[in-house]
Amino acid sequence: MTGRWLVIGVLLALATGCGEASSAPERRTPEDPAALPTEVPGAEGLVRSTEPVVVSDDGSGPMLCFGGISFGDPPSCSGAPVTGWDWSAVGDVSEDGGQRWGSYVLTGTFDGTTFAVEEVSQPDPEPDEWDFEILCPTPDGGWQVEDPARSTQDDLGAAMNTASGLPGFASGAVSTPDGEPGPDDPAQTVFSLYVVGDPAAAEAAIREVWGGMLCVTEVERTDDDFEQMQGEVIEAEVPGMSQVGGNLDNQLEIVVFHDDSSIQRWADQVYGEGVVVVESNLQPVG
Structure with missing residues (x-):
């Protein structure tokens, strides 16, 4: 999920139907488990950082x-040496106390x-990318506010706290009825809530405080x-990890500098396929 939604329960950046509530997914102990790499895996051929x-x-x-x-001025970090680097050619360099740095x-x-550099470019301004989808079908007659008197910003905050x-x-996440980033007006906001267990019971609890548009969806993991x-x-100290946390697809998302599929294989064997998705910053060129 990308975009600027107000979301409850999402990725942590590393800077330093009816059913019963689930327990955390059971860790598997396969007879021949895939080993978690101890170092960031190397890449084949030419690659580019997507972030x-x-x-x-x-x-x-x-x-x-x-x-x-x-993070700070200047930043301190661990990583890998860079060859082919020329500070005079990259532009947008910060300097402090004899240290130089930049984001590229x-x-x-x-x-x-x-990392042997062949090309350096400045980051483009982040585009507005929206890939959020309200999982409930559009009600007959379209999305409608149930009770305008309970559709204020305070009511939305109470709904989030209750959820x-x-x-x-x-x-949980908020959006327009079309799935666009949450509007300033709560009366034009759909509150999407994801729960394990009985969606009807969750909806009843939210309806006690929120009269706006609401979508409650049952998922597998809390x-x-x-x-x-x-x-x-x-x-576990996943090598090169920069972010980890739940996403709105009800998966654990791990962002790493590079994965040659070995980290994903480890995650699949430990938690089961489809529970964890590993996103690699480095991607093949071409």
């Missing part, structure tokens, strides 16, 4: 930051220990499930 990466140089040489970034889109090769306290709460898995993944 900007920080390159920093404290005087010992340029370093690409993909883990343990401490890199193209080159990565063998797991060193986050439900035993089967997974996540926010507590994701919190437990998130902690396990952080403890």
Whole structure:
């Protein structure tokens, strides 16, 4: 999910129907488990960073930051040496206390220990990308406010607080009826709520405080499930990880600097296929 929705229960950036509520997905112990790499896997051929990466140089040489970034001026981080780097050619360089750094889109090769740069470009302004979908069918006659007197900003806040306290709460988001980013007017807002268990019971609880548009969808994993898995993944020290947390597809999403599918195989064997999705920043060119 990308875009600027107000969302409850989403990714953590690493800077340093009816049913019963689920427990966290059981960790599997396969007879021949896929090993979690101890280092960031190397890439074959030419690759490009799909998201900007920080390159920093404290005087010992340029370093690409993909883990343990401490944001500030200047940043400190761990990562990999960069070859073919020319500070005079990249533009938009910050300097402080003898350290230089900047954020760039890199193209080159990565063998797991060193990034050999072939092309450096400035990040484009982030485009407005909307891929959110309201999962409930559009009601007959279109989306309508049920009770205008209980459709204020305070009422929406009360609905979110109530939702986050439900035993089967997974996540929530607000949008327009067309799935566009949440409007300023709560009366034009659809509150999408994802729960484990009985959607009707969750809807009844929200309706006690919210008279606006509402979509309640049953999913498999709660926010507590994701919190437990998130902690396990952080403890496992997935190499090159920059973000981890639940997404609106009810999956645990792990963002890493590069994955050659070995991290995804590990996650599939530990949690089952489709529970965890690993997103690699580096992607093949062409």
